[in-house]
Amino acid sequence: MDIFPMTAQSRSHSHIQSHILITGASSGIGAALALNYARSGTHLILWGRNQERLEQIAKKAQQHGASTETHVIDLNNTNHALECLQHIDSDHPIDICIFAAGISDIRPETELTELPHIVQNIACVNFSTPITLATEMAKRMAIRKSGNIALIGSVAAFHDLPMASAYSGSKAGLARFSTALHAAMKPHNVFVTLISPGYVDTPMSQRLVGARPFLVSPQKAARLISKAIGQGRAHLLFPRIFFITKVLEYLMPRSITHRLLRIANVKQNPSTLK
């Protein structure tokens, strides 16, 4: 019996050299990663919620020679996502597992705080579910003595963002989890890579009002990310200029950085999160 909805499949396992699972493959960085990895001999397991966009990406990946399967999975349901992962990996062992799905939100101007139910959503999709699934994946890969896991964090992890405390907090937790898991898994020949992007030109950052300094295209982000995964690096931060802001926040008195961050007063077009 199928425990998860597989919406489309195209594969013949005889010639497949690597199985790659990507969450958040229906948009932005995850979609660009899917196309970056798409080639003959690669089987892409694409997760997302929007079936139509997921299938469009799968079709493009097939045109580049990859075989694909798509799964509509809501990461708010951690247990269901975990069951799906176990089922897929038992069927055909995953070589590279990339947790790209994520959500962001900014405190509405009319509110004193972020909204509790959205904070819960952010915690689940950005932190609880990816760390649960990455732990299961790490165990399975450690038994096989081979594999790569990547978790997409954010440079927001390094800053106390007053208007997005849930987002920056979820990414800070994810960052610590990822580098700690890297330390634990390296002796088992499993490599865990934390990705900390600055602004990438995707629907997520397009919702922000105002400047997006040092903006990177999703295609360039995907190239940098796949290279770092291939090298088994513990951490990739890009663009590098954000390393300076990270160090500055570390060195400056907290009261001053907090004042500066409050002044920054980042806004977004109406939230798509309800």
Ligand SMILES: NC(=O)c1ccc[n+]([C@@H]2O[C@H](COP(=O)([O-])OP(=O)(O)OC[C@H]3O[C@@H](n4cnc5c(N)ncnc54)[C@H](OP(=O)(O)O)[C@@H]3O)[C@@H](O)[C@H]2O)c1
């Ligand atoms: N864009 C940036 O500037 C930027 C900067 C730093 C870090 N990041 C991080 O990069 C990652 C990718 O973001 P992006 O910019 O590519 O954003 P995006 O274009 O908005 O894509 C987000 C992806 O996450 C999926 N997703 C959201 N909620 C989900 C849920 N409950 N269950 C399953 N999938 C869900 C979406 O699926 P559906 O569309 O199918 O719902 C979509 O595929 C995120 O982790 C984000 O925090 C982005």
